[in-house]
Amino acid sequence: MPFSLIVAWRYITANSLQTLLLVLGVSLSVVVFVFITALINGLSIFLTQETTSKIAHIELEPANKIASVLTNDNRFVAQPVSTLQRKQIRNWQQVIDIAQSTPGVSVISPIVDGNAFLVRGEATQPIAIQGVEPSKVDAITNISRYIIKGTAELTTGGLIIGADLADELGLLVGTPVLLKSERGPERLLPITGIFRVNLASLDKRVGFLSINVARPLFELPDGITSLGLKVDNPADAPAIAMVLQNSTQLKSTPWQEKNKSLQDATDAQGRTGNFIQGFALLAIVISIASALLLSTYRRRAEIGIMRATGISRQFVATVFILQGVFIGALGAFLGAAAGYQLCVQLASITKADGSAMLPIAPSEGSYMLVIILTIVGSALAAVLPARSASSVDPVEAIQQ
Amino acid sequence: MTNTLLFANNIIKTFRNGEHETCVLKGINLSIPHGKMMALQGASGSGKSTLLNILGLLMRPTSGELRLLDHSLINLSDAQLSTYRNQHLGFVFQYHNLLPDFTALENVAFPAAAPTGRLTSEIKKRALLLLDKVGLSHRSHFLASQLSGGQKQRVAIARSLINNPKLVFADEPTGNLDQDSAKQVMNLLRDINQTDNTTFLISTHDNSVAANCDDIVRIVDGKIAGV
Ligand SMILES: Nc1ncnc2c1ncn2[C@@H]1O[C@H](COP(=O)(O)OP(=O)(O)OP(=O)(O)O)[C@@H](O)[C@H]1O
Ligand SMILES: [Mg+2]
Numbered sequence: 001m002p003f004s005l006i007v008a009w010r011y012i013t014a015n016s017l018q019t020l021l022l023v024l025g026v027s028l029s030v031v032v033f034v035f036i037t038a039l040i041n042g043l044s045i046f047l048t049q050e051t052t053s054k055i056a057h058i059e060l061e062p063a064n065k066i067a068s069v070l071t072n073d074n075r076f077v078a079q080p081v082s083t084l085q086r087k088q089i090r091n092w093q094q095v096i097d098i099a100q101s102t103p104g105v106s107v108i109s110p111i112v113d114g115n116a117f118l119v120r121g122e123a124t125q126p127i128a129i130q131g132v133e134p135s136k137v138d139a140i141t142n143i144s145r146y147i148i149k150g151t152a153e154l155t156t157g158g159l160i161i162g163a164d165l166a167d168e169l170g171l172l173v174g175t176p177v178l179l180k181s182e183r184g185p186e187r188l189l190p191i192t193g194i195f196r197v198n199l200a201s202l203d204k205r206v207g208f209l210s211i212n213v214a215r216p217l218f219e220l221p222d223g224i225t226s227l228g229l230k231v232d233n234p235a236d237a238p239a240i241a242m243v244l245q246n247s248t249q250l251k252s253t254p255w256q257e258k259n260k261s262l263q264d265a266t267d268a269q270g271r272t273g274n275f276i277q278g279f280a281l282l283a284i285v286i287s288i289a290s291a292l293l294l295s296t297y298r299r300r301a302e303i304g305i306m307r308a309t310g311i312s313r314q315f316v317a318t319v320f321i322l323q324g325v326f327i328g329a330l331g332a333f334l335g336a337a338a339g340y341q342l343c344v345q346l347a348s349i350t351k352a353d354g355s356a357m358l359p360i361a362p363s364e365g366s367y368m369l370v371i372i373l374t375i376v377g378s379a380l381a382a383v384l385p386a387r388s389a390s391s392v393d394p395v396e397a398i399q400q
Numbered sequence: 401m402t403n404t405l406l407f408a409n410n411i412i413k414t415f416r417n418g419e420h421e422t423c424v425l426k427g428i429n430l431s432i433p434h435g436k437m438m439a440l441q442g443a444s445g446s447g448k449s450t451l452l453n454i455l456g457l458l459m460r461p462t463s464g465e466l467r468l469l470d471h472s473l474i475n476l477s478d479a480q481l482s483t484y485r486n487q488h489l490g491f492v493f494q495y496h497n498l499l500p501d502f503t504a505l506e507n508v509a510f511p512a513a514a515p516t517g518r519l520t521s522e523i524k525k526r527a528l529l530l531l532d533k534v535g536l537s538h539r540s541h542f543l544a545s546q547l548s549g550g551q552k553q554r555v556a557i558a559r560s561l562i563n564n565p566k567l568v569f570a571d572e573p574t575g576n577l578d579q580d581s582a583k584q585v586m587n588l589l590r591d592i593n594q595t596d597n598t599t600f601l602i603s604t605h606d607n608s609v610a611a612n613c614d615d616i617v618r619i620v621d622g623k624i625a626g627v
Binding site for chain 1: 449453456458459478479482483484485486487489490491493495496497498499500501502510511513514515516517518519559560
């Protein structure tokens with residue numbers, strides 16, 4: 001073992017109570033760092049999950065502009081659509097093939113959507129109809145999970161609507177209701193299920209139909225209006241959307257674009273977190289610097305003796321840097337372990353409904369980062385004391 | 401001239417305290433021969449410690465020439481002087497001699513272990529041998545803070561010898577000790593001087609200590625009064 005390491009270790013263990021307090025102080029800052037990191041990351045994960053579990057990660061729609069016709073035999077190109085024509089995707093089966101072979105895409109759901117009115121007696125309510133394949137009713141939003149009455153079964157040709165809309169029209173499961181499409185056709189449909197997702201936009205405005213029922217209502221015998229996609233990792237959606245846009249020439253929108261405020265909110269949280277993290281690290285640096293500086297004053301005579309016997313400035317400086325590193329490392333590992341325990345404990349506290357009290361993610365405490373930053377910060381904190389120690393004048397120190 | 405270990409020529413040292421200047425050493429000429437045990441005497445404040453610090457390369461003179469083994473030392477850098485101290489010189493001081501958190505053995509080994517970066521078993525062996533020489537091998541694992549004043553000085557003497565120095569400076573090594581311990585320490589220095597031919601320069605107030613040495617150097621009024 002290098003002799004400087006032995007000396008540094010002896011110095012910090014010689015005054016074990018002071019070292020213990022210092023290490024505890026450092027680890028407390030590390031706990032704060034870990035806690036705030038796990039909380040903010042957890043919150044961001046929670047919010048992102050909440051959002052992405054209910055919406056399409058990527059939406060493919062016909063492009064607004066006329067797509068240029070590419071004459072590449074190997075590649076499929078969406079057929080140009082005139083703006084005067086009805087916007088639709090005619091060759092959607094081919095688009096599905098492309099999407100399926102695109103890495104990262106997990107679910108593809110063809111959709112015929114459009115606006116309509118639900119009419120019951122005198123009352124009329126607007127509704128956004130999503131015509132989906134009955135087997136894919138849960139593909140984008142897990143409607144089955146949120147059904148509060150009836151079923152999510154679409155094969156029977158019924159309509160599934162949100163609870164708020166059902167309340168407004170006094171609709172119950174089994175009640176027939178008249179659906180008037182924006183394009184003219186209308187049809188009497190039974191309510192087969194009522195859901196509550198707890199998203200006003202869904203609960204109040206959206207209804208699900210079998211795609212086959214929706215086709216005549218919106219006069220789309222072959223084409224579809226859009227494709228909803230889920231990807232394995234929602235964070236990859238923008239990159240995958242780019243790939244799809246290039247390979248299909250369809251307008252490809254990742255969920256992030258439609259949820260900018262969520263991104264802004266998590267960014268703002270992240271910045272708040274960075275502040276607190278910065279202060280925690282600053283507290284570590286200051287406490288180590290001041291403790292070691294004090295120690296250089298206390299050990300002046302000893303350092304003087306070392307220098308008198310011809311021990312180099314570098315050796316003295318190294319001993320003090322190493323003390324900082326030791327204290328930092330001890331505090332970092334202790335604090336990281338304690339911080340993890342704290343996060344695990346806090347994450348296990350649940351509210352009455354069984355959901356977590358704090359959306360804390362114990363695995364997201366940035367442990368490696370905080371350990372590295374703490375050790376590096378501690379070494380830097382020791383630079384000033386190390387300089388002070390290595391510049392002790394032996395004659396002055398010994399004569400005192 | 402070949403017998404001269406350390407040669408000092410016209411060493412002048414002036415301390416400046418703001419406006420005030422004190423000239424402590426006013427032209428010291430001194431040559432220390434190999435193998436001698438020399439005493440440095442003078443009234444309190446006459447400049448004994450100052451001279452030892454200059455000769456021991458701990459302090460630079462205001463002017464003058466200094467040669468060790470016929471090498472001029474005046475133009476060396478601080479780091480080079482430090483290496484010289486480590487490899488060729490030994491020191492025993494009156495106070496604060498040891499590192500209290502280290503054992504007697506570690507204290508002795510320190511000047512050899514730090515520059516090489518390792519506390520090797522050879523260094524330990526040699527340190528133990530020196531502790532044995534100063535009669536403290538049975539205390540080798542005591543912390544320095546657990547030793548008596550006389551024991552500390554003996555450990556300091558052992559430490560001063562770890563790198564086989566040509567010359568050992570001792571600034572009032574017995575000044576802090578009772579008569580018996582002082583005598584023990586002086587006998588030890590004499591013994592080492594005679595068996596190993598190590599050269600000593602010892603500053604002291606104590607005439608009996610000085611009487612034990614081969615030569616006495618006196619500082620009077622900033623100059624050497626007589627050898
Ligand atoms: N750093 C300094 N700045 C100013 N004056 C100093 C300094 N060091 C020593 N002196 C002065 O130099 C003179 C000689 O001091 P020195 O310590 O060398 O004397 P000494 O002979 O060792 O005395 P003592 O026997 O009491 O130890 C004293 O007058 C002292 O005040
Ligand atoms: Mg003195």
